[in-house]
Amino acid sequence: MFAxxxxxxxxxxxxxxxxxxxxxxAIGFGVAASMITYSVFRAVSGNPIPDKSGQLFxxxxxxxxxxQNLKGEPAEALGYVDxxxxxxxxxxxxxxxxxxxxxSVMPDGERDLPLNANGYAVGGDFFPMFEVPxxxxxAWSRQDDQSRAAVVVISAELNQKLFGGxxxxxxxxxxxxxDYRIVGVTRPWNPxxxxxxxxxxxxxxxxxxxxxPFNRALDLQMRTGGxxxxxxxxxxxxxxxxxQSNCVWVTPWVELDSAADVASYRRFxxxxxxxxxKAGRFDWAPNVRLRNVTEWLDYExxxxxxxxxxxxxxxxxxxxxxxxxxxxxxxKFLRRSGEIGVRRALGATRREIYTQYLIEAAAVGLAGGLxxxxxxxxxxxxxxxxxxxxxxxxxxxxxxxVGLTLLVAVVATLLAAFYPAWRAARVQxxxxxxxx
Amino acid sequence: MKLxxxxxxxxxxxxxxxxxxxxxxxxxxxxxxxxxxxGQRIDRxxxxxxxxxxxxxxxxxxxxGAPSADTPDGVARLxxxxxxxxxxxxxxxxxASVAPINSVPLLNSSWNxxxxxxxxxxxxxxxxxxxxxxxxxxxxxxxxxxxxxxxxRNFTAADVQHQGFRDNPPRxxxxxxxxxxxxxxxKGDAVGKAVYIDGSGSPSTxxxxxxxxxxxxxxxxxxxxxxxxxxxxxxxNANFSRYAVRTKPGQLDAVMRTVAPxxxxxxxxxxxxxxxxxxxxxxRAKAYRAxxxxxxxxxxxxxxxxxxxxxxxxxxxxxWVGQRHRQIGVRRALGARKVDILHYFQLENLLIAxxxxxxxxxxxVGLNLALMRYYEMDRLPVLYTLxxxxxxxxxxxxxxxxxxxxxxxxxxxxxxxxV
Numbered sequence: 139m140f141a142x143x144x145x146x147x148x149x150x151x152x153x154x155x156x157x158x159x160x161x162x163x164a165i166g167f168g169v170a171a172s173m174i175t176y177s178v179f180r181a182v183s184g185n186p187i188p189d190k191s192g193q194l195f196x197x198x199x200x201x202x203x204x205x206q207n208l209k210g211e212p213a214e215a216l217g218y219v220d221x222x223x224x225x226x227x228x229x230x231x232x233x234x235x236x237x238x239x240x241x242s243v244m245p246d247g248e249r250d251l252p253l254n255a256n257g258y259a260v261g262g263d264f265f266p267m268f269e270v271p272x273x274x275x276x277a278w279s280r281q282d283d284q285s286r287a288a289v290v291v292i293s294a295e296l297n298q299k300l301f302g303g304x305x306x307x308x309x310x311x312x313x314x315x316x317d318y319r320i321v322g323v324t325r326p327w328n329p330x331x332x333x334x335x336x337x338x339x340x341x342x343x344x345x346x347x348x349x350x351p352f353n354r355a356l357d358l359q360m361r362t363g364g365x366x367x368x369x370x371x372x373x374x375x376x377x378x379x380x381x382q383s384n385c386v387w388v389t390p391w392v393e394l395d396s397a398a399d400v401a402s403y404r405r406f407x408x409x410x411x412x413x414x415x416k417a418g419r420f421d422w423a424p425n426v427r428l429r430n431v432t433e434w435l436d437y438e439x440x441x442x443x444x445x446x447x448x449x450x451x452x453x454x455x456x457x458x459x460x461x462x463x464x465x466x467x468x469x470k471f472l473r474r475s476g477e478i479g480v481r482r483a484l485g486a487t488r489r490e491i492y493t494q495y496l497i498e499a500a501a502v503g504l505a506g507g508l509x510x511x512x513x514x515x516x517x518x519x520x521x522x523x524x525x526x527x528x529x530x531x532x533x534x535x536x537x538x539x540v541g542l543t544l545l546v547a548v549v550a551t552l553l554a555a556f557y558p559a560w561r562a563a564r565v566q567x568x569x570x571x572x573x574x
Numbered sequence: 575m576k577l578x579x580x581x582x583x584x585x586x587x588x589x590x591x592x593x594x595x596x597x598x599x600x601x602x603x604x605x606x607x608x609x610x611x612x613g614q615r616i617d618r619x620x621x622x623x624x625x626x627x628x629x630x631x632x633x634x635x636x637x638x639g640a641p642s643a644d645t646p647d648g649v650a651r652l653x654x655x656x657x658x659x660x661x662x663x664x665x666x667x668x669x670a671s672v673a674p675i676n677s678v679p680l681l682n683s684s685w686n687x688x689x690x691x692x693x694x695x696x697x698x699x700x701x702x703x704x705x706x707x708x709x710x711x712x713x714x715x716x717x718x719x720x721x722x723x724x725x726x727r728n729f730t731a732a733d734v735q736h737q738g739f740r741d742n743p744p745r746x747x748x749x750x751x752x753x754x755x756x757x758x759x760x761k762g763d764a765v766g767k768a769v770y771i772d773g774s775g776s777p778s779t780x781x782x783x784x785x786x787x788x789x790x791x792x793x794x795x796x797x798x799x800x801x802x803x804x805x806x807x808x809x810x811n812a813n814f815s816r817y818a819v820r821t822k823p824g825q826l827d828a829v830m831r832t833v834a835p836x837x838x839x840x841x842x843x844x845x846x847x848x849x850x851x852x853x854x855x856x857x858r859a860k861a862y863r864a865x866x867x868x869x870x871x872x873x874x875x876x877x878x879x880x881x882x883x884x885x886x887x888x889x890x891x892x893x894w895v896g897q898r899h900r901q902i903g904v905r906r907a908l909g910a911r912k913v914d915i916l917h918y919f920q921l922e923n924l925l926i927a928x929x930x931x932x933x934x935x936x937x938x939v940g941l942n943l944a945l946m947r948y949y950e951m952d953r954l955p956v957l958y959t960l961x962x963x964x965x966x967x968x969x970x971x972x973x974x975x976x977x978x979x980x981x982x983x984x985x986x987x988x989x990x991x992x993v
């Protein structure tokens with residue numbers, strides 16, 4: 139019976155090509171607009187570290203005070219003084235400080251021009267905390283952190299450029315005139331959004347090239363390659379002056395496994411801020427925050443407003459297309475009241491009529507979905523128009539999106555067809571037969 | 575024509591009427607807001623920067639193994655390297671003038687602070703402080719960027735100092751934009767007066783005022799100080815540098831291609847990547863990409879939406895015309911003219927579209943309020959709603975015309991036939 143209904147449906151669709159095209163196009167456009175914007179939204183609003191996003195926290199301490207802070211919120215990063223004080227006590231299971239650094243790989247062998255490299259100065263805990271996958275070697279140890287060793291972990295991409303992808307662990311590389319021993323090579327790794335550094339980035343960047351020990355970077359007096367936000371008088375001129383200033387540039391992260399650990403760390407933060415107040419460094423009450431990855435992504439507004447807004451508008455557009463489809467299906471089905479009357483008189487049940495028209499609608503939905511798929515494919519390659527390339531390249535037409543497009547088109551059309559099919563099934567056979 | 579029988583007739587088609595009205599209401603809500611967004615984005619993109627934007631490009635480079643900018647000796651060496659680069663660029667054929675500069679409008683890399691007419695102000699002192707962006711450059715900045723001096727004088731070579739990137743030495747003279755000068759000295763007599771930079775205690779004398787110069791930030795966060803720029807006659811010395819270059823007319827591409835080889839010839843220990851040499855046109859396009867994209871997206875959605883709605887009206891009205899074939903025949907037989915039938919359907923559509931539009935106004939305002947709450951949007955002006963209402967009513971009339979004409983062509987003889 140299903141095949142027969144499908145055949146009937148197809149015939150009926152062919153009978154009114156203009157109306158059918160109209161419905162198919164409306165569904166196609168509606169579903170495509172929604173899917174294109176959804177693909178971008180999905181990319182930017184994803185959870186970059188799903189299994190640990192509830193255990194990684196970034197502590198914030200207000201060192202600026204109510205006059206100069208961000209409308210009551212502490213700065214989004216720490217200054218050197220507070221960052222070092224928080225890390226000195228090993229209060230969390232794992233903890234790291236990090237800031238963005240820029241270095242150049244000096245010419246060597248066949249390369250006669252230097253290479254630019256962007257990376258992070260981090261603690262050894264960074265790698266297990268953020269689940270950085272290694273291709274060769276491993277992270278450096280806490281001893282390396284303490285001994286301020288000249289070691290480095292490089293990315294798969296940089297390893298490809300420098301060593302042709304070979305196992306380079308143990309070899310040395312010249313960054314800006316200093317030699318570093320390579321202890322590890324990561325697999326391609328670039329969590330997006332880059333939750334661990336939303337202070338210096340918008341969350342969507344090219345992968346980092348290297349990671350070096352935080353203490354080593356301080357020894358070399360490496361200024362941050364990212365953001366540096368200051369309050370108060372900017373009268374410092376030396377490195378030490380900068381370290382002691384009210385400038386924030388270090389992002390701290392801690393790993394806390396249980397709710398009790400979180401509560402205890404929060405108390406620790408508050409007592410630290412209270413101590414600073416007592417010592418006269420802060421003349422305001424403790425103002426601290428401890429946000430996990432999800433809360434941090436939310437607070438930093440990682441999802442661009444364009445993404446949310448265009449998704450909203452597209453969904454509205456899709457809704458209108460569906461209302462349009464309801465109207466057109468209603469017209470189409472009821473136009474065949476005579477036919478329905480005959481079938482009902484010949485013994486078809488309401489349920490059968492209902493099924494027949496729903497199947498016809500599903501065919502329309504499927505056709506709309508296919509049109510939508512083509513438009514989505516075209517649109518996904520065109521999202522570069524609306525979003526910066528770093529975000530646009532995240533939007534891709536994968537299997538799940540193809541499946542979702544077809545599914546949404548069919549399900550939405552079926553929803554739209556419920557009422558028209560119900561009306562069709564309620565056609566009174568006697569009335570129709572009489573007027574014929 | 576009386577409305578009463580028409581409304582009675584519509585009651586027979588409740589579902590269809592509700593659907594069309596709802597569709598028109600939603601269309602109105604989205605189209606009004608979309609057009610408003612398009613208008614706002616176009617306004618933003620069309621803001622003049624104050625620059626002569628043609629024949630202008632920016633080169634950014636980074637030295638490798640450069641001396642530290644934290645020591646006086648390092649600063650001196652960095653400055654010598656900077657001057658070497660400037661001389662090499664200046665000697666290129668096709669180059670009109672070159673200036674070192676820390677940023678240009680729309681580049682989204684900026685050094686911001688605040689200036690005051692009083693010394694030793696704290697950041698927290700509201701009112702006295704006016705937010706500004708600093709441009710650090712030399713005496714060539716006006717001709718290179720194409721800025722128009724409206725009062726006072728330009729910098730001279732003797733005015734230009736140099737400093738390490740992180741230093742904060744006193745700044746004896748500055749040039750301000752007219753917007754900023756007028757905020758500090760509303761009487762328009764800023765030239766010769768003093769300003770205090772970032773809460774400093776030492777005065778900076780305003781020696782000139784330029785007509786307009788936008789800040790580098792293009793985001794909405796700069797909206798309240800978009801024209802407050804301060805020009806400082808200082809070469810910044812760091813391990814990287816930027817050069818704004820004005821070429822002779824028509825030679826932009828040719829000169830841009832020679833920049834990287836020229837600089838590498840001066841000193842190969844530096845990094846210049848694909849992004850390093852950018853025409854101002856590219857900088858502008860990148861800064862406003864999201865705005866232009868949003869305007870195009872909204873435009874496309876509006877067009878498709880209006881087409882879908884129009885097609886929906888055509889479809890449903892055609893269906894009604896088919897259903898009422900016999901009644902139309904009867905009316906015609908009883909003396910109604912073709913034009914009466916035409917008007918009937920037109921008026922019917924006006925009635926439905928009108929009620930849809932009324933609901934739509936509410937929805938448009940609601941959507942606008944929601945957008946205002948979550949995004950940086952302004953209140954939807956009444957004008958846009960009115961334009962939207964007229965647009966959907968006209969759309970309805972256009973869409974109904976074809977089926978209504980077909981209805982008016984139903985011959986009176988239909989009345990005598992069983993359908």
